[in-house]
Amino acid sequence: MDDSARVEKAARQVVEEHDPKKVPLREFLGACYDAGVAWVHFPEGLGGLGVSRGLQAVADEILQGAGGINPFAINPIGHGMAAPTVLEHGQGDLAAQLLRPLASTEHIWCQLFSEPGAGSDLAGLATSAVRDGDDWVVNGQKVWTSLAHRARYALLLARSDPDAFKHKGLTYFVMDMQAEGVETRPLRQMTGQAEFNEVYMSDVRIPDSHRLGAVGDGWRVAMTTLMNERSSIGGTSSVRGVGAIGDAVDLWAARPELRTPVLRDKLAALWTRAEAQRLTDQRARRSASTGSPGPEGSIAKVVSAELNQAVYEFCMEFLGPEATLYGDYTLRDIGRMEDYRGGIQQRFLRARANTIEGGTSEVLRNVIGERVLGLPGDLRADSGKPWKEIPRG
Amino acid sequence: MADTAVEEAPSIEFVFTSEQKDLRKAVRELLAARSDEATVRTLMESDPGHDPQLWARLGGELGVLGLAVPEELGGVGGTLVDQAVVAEEFGAALLPGPVLGTVGLAIPALVALGSGAGPETAALLEALVAGTRTAALAVPDFGAAPSVTSTGDTLNGTLSQVVDGGADVLIVAATGPDGLGLYATEGGERSPLSTLDQTRRQARVVLDGAPARLLAAGDTAASAIAHALRVGGVLLAAEQVGGAQKLLDMTLAYANTRLQFGRKIGSFQAVKHRLADMLVLVEHARSTAYHAAWALQDGTDDPDLAVSVAQATCSENYQRVAADTIQLHGGIGFTWEHATHLYFKRAVTDAALLGSAAAHRERIAALVLDPAEPTGRATVANGVHMTDQG
Known part of the structure; x- marks a missing residue:
């Protein structure tokens, strides 16, 4: 049987045995995971069939055709960013532990990257992670976090080594949002509404087993996340006169x-x-x-x-x-x-x-200028310095 | 069967075929060799303002002056997109010559008259396509009444500005005994005008009983004029894209080499951001010009709307890119010796031809805004609570 036929067969079996119009959403999505059609390019046993990513369309057509809801709409950070990052960088059986409830949307995920002092300059972030035995102890504040008030887990980028260059001193974690010391507050906007949250972390303990990637390698891991963010956004409307x-x-x-x-x-x-x-x-x-x-x-x-x-x-x-x-x-x-x-x-x-x-329009114009048009970079006040010596404020 | 299948393969908007890429390369290479900046400068200060030998070569050897002329009219049966590719390269090189008058307007007008227009018209079209004769079109924009009158075989009136008015043949809209007519004349008193853009000539034409031949009358004439203005609008837009891209390339090269304060000026954000904005202007111009070319060719959009969007966008964007080019070059960009002013003057001239950006916005408003019906999607808060939840 070729890969496409395998995907098709697995998806058909899911909709036959767990009709999305009849069973609860989580049961249906859990069945998708178990059958390997949650994300077909993932390995078998982790929600996939180890086949080409392009074949997801074959599965989605059958699943959504039968009335299944696209889980991305419910758990965008989980499906768009967390799943590929945990799969690629998780230690031991972390992926096996976390991916099924992520896929079923039992666990909503959020992303803890931006800080009040690190917006455009994300790599300058200050939330600290200090090793203590088998745990890390995290202190700091994150901002502009979608879904934090509903999330069970977070992707967290924190500074593990303030003496290193700023991109080198970061480490990436999965943080339990129900852990002691995590506090989430709605962040009210100038419109009066609150789409986002602030997240405060006071002596939050994260087991080292929840570290993604090597200590000090957080920036590279974050790039995996952001690359996936980029490929999951896009596709604006092509209809004239909307928006x-x-x-x-x-x-x-x-x-x-x-x-x-x-x-x-x-x-x-x-x-x-x-x-x-x-x-x-x-x-x-x-x-x-x-x-x-x-x-x-x-x-x-x-x-x-x-x-x-x-x-x-x-x-x-x-x-x-x-x-x-x-x-x-x-x-x-x-x-x-x-x-x-x-x-x-x-x-x-x-x-x-x-x-x-x-991405602010100022940063995006730099990106267009430097990466698209090939212009030289600006002079930088932060190059060649340990993070702790870089002026902040 | 196989041949038919290839010919009928649908064109894909925004995707150029390998033949079109080869065409672009061939024209670019010829113009680099035969119409470089030094040549353009020599020609623009001499008469007739272009190189007739090169013009004949473009028509004859390369065959790129009438690419969209159908086979039954003696053409190669190419497409408007083919011709737009060529117009873009002409614009990039600032090719002097009757590009707008002959390629942009006169040839499309004659094509619109079709095979029933008689042997003389067919012979004229053939000569224009071959580059052995030149023509210009003198018609009012947007369906206004012509100022020239006709007795049937002569023309009377004064045309104060005709682009490429020094051409061998003038195709003139005139009001005759039976209403609107399109006439061809080789006569008239032609006085060259001193022009802002020296690479694009204009003339004042006094028609005082100039002998003329009626090409078409009534609706046939009106639709030929409308067709010519649409095609001319597309090709002018393509020319504007070619010029704007050339300026962006020039300015990028300069920002990557010019040093001030010990740095390449392109490393300053004020310069970099202006260049990013120039890219936006060029890409928007390109999208609208290409869309208009494909829309006219394949009938995929309202042709008047597509052309007006292209003209409104390209006219404004080419001028802004040209102005930014001077600014980012600094003092050298204001000198006679630098090429910036040649393009700036072309940009200003192009923007004024075939309808200004404002005139095209007027048409866009008439096509899009005036007939718009409310959908109820946009709600307005009235200050009384809870009325604005969409």
Whole structure:
């Protein structure tokens, strides 16, 4: 039997014996894991069949065709980042212990990377991990953590050696979010809502068996995680006139009494820019699929973030005095990543984060300049110094 | 059977065939050898402003002046995307000559008239494609009424600016006894104009009873004009992309070699970020120009919308890239000896031709905004609690 037929057979057996429309979600997803179709490229016994990653589509078609929910939507950090990282870098039977409940979504995961003092400069992070017998003792604060309030486990990047160069002194762990000393608080945003959390760690003990990769090798392990993050994001809509610009056109259509010729030209200019980026996204996908990606794929984030802001700024100008009203600043729905779905005024406020989250526009322009256009790097104040000697603040 | 299957293989938007890549390479190599900057500078300060021998070679030996002319009209039956590839290279090299008048406008206008236009028109088209004769098109933009009048076999009126107006043949829209007509004339008093961009010539044309031949009248003439303006818009956009990419390459090379404060200037974030923005401008221009070419070729989008998006984007972006090129080159970028000003002037000129960016935005607004119907997706908070939850 060839690999594709094996995947197909395994997936069919799952939906026959654990009909996703009838059994609880966790049972269905657990069965997917046991049958090797949770992530087909993983080894047998760890949720996979040891076949090519491309064959996941064969399994997904059958599983989702039968009404199965894509677990990525429920446990994005777990499925997108934690599973591949734990598989690749976990010691002993750690992967066997952790992957099944991750796959079934019994355990939600989160990622503890960013800190108040380490945003763009992630490798400068200060949360400390000190070895104590068979354990590590962790102290510090993390920020902008999605799902921390619901997560059972976290991917944690911490500083194990402040005397080493900053990229060399980091170690990567799996942390139990129910361990003593872990405190999660919602982080309220300027919109009034809280999509994210802050996580405080005070003398949290992590067994050394939960270390991923070698001591001091955390940056390299983190790159595995971030590479997976990059490949799990993307695929923006290719439909004309959706997203922020769709909101603006909708508003224009709904409120003829607010129209002026000047605003009409302004909106036409924004629509044209949005269309140019939509076509550029399409072109990038086309060239990626033909195996010759060009520079066009690198600009999407920086453009769409700034365009979102410009479009909602237009909406506010269009609305005039109405723009100064607001729906409700009451904190509700903690942790729901749906802040952008409020009224225009809330979407306008939410858009301020677009040029910061997922790489600031300043850092992204450096990346485009250096990695895409081949320009030289800037002078750095932190090169060749141990982390503890680098100015911080 | 096999041949038919190959010919009918659908084109994939944004994916160039190996033949198109070879075409690009051939044109680029010829222009590098025969139309380098020194040659362009010599030609732009002499008459007729281009090298007729090179023009004939582009038409004859390379056969790249009428690639989209169908076989039944004596062409090679290529595609608009083929011609756009060539226009892009012409733009990158600032090729002097009647690129817009002949390749961009006159040839598409004659193609639109089809095989029923008679032997004289067929012979003219053949000569234009071969590069042995040149032509320009004098029509008002966006369906306005022409200022020229016709008695049927003569033309009267003054055309204050005709791009490539020194060409052998002028194809002129005029109001005749039976309404709109498209006429060909070799006459008229042509006065060369001093132009901002010396590589793209213009002339003032006084038609005082100039003998003319009616090519088409009424709806046939109107649709030929509309077709020519669309194709011209696509090819002008492709030319703008070629020029903008050339400037980005030049500026990158400069930022990677020029030293100030002991560093390559490209290491400064102020310079690096402007270059990143230039990349965005070039890539947006490229996406819209290519989309318009494929959309017209394959009928996959509203052609007027696709062309206006391309023209609005490319006109603005080429000018901004050209301005940034001067800025990042510093003082040398403002000198006569440096190539930056040649491209800057072309960018400004291109932006004004076949409709400004503002004129195309006007058309986009008419096509997209004016007919938009509310969907109720965008909610507006009115200050009374809990009304804004989408």
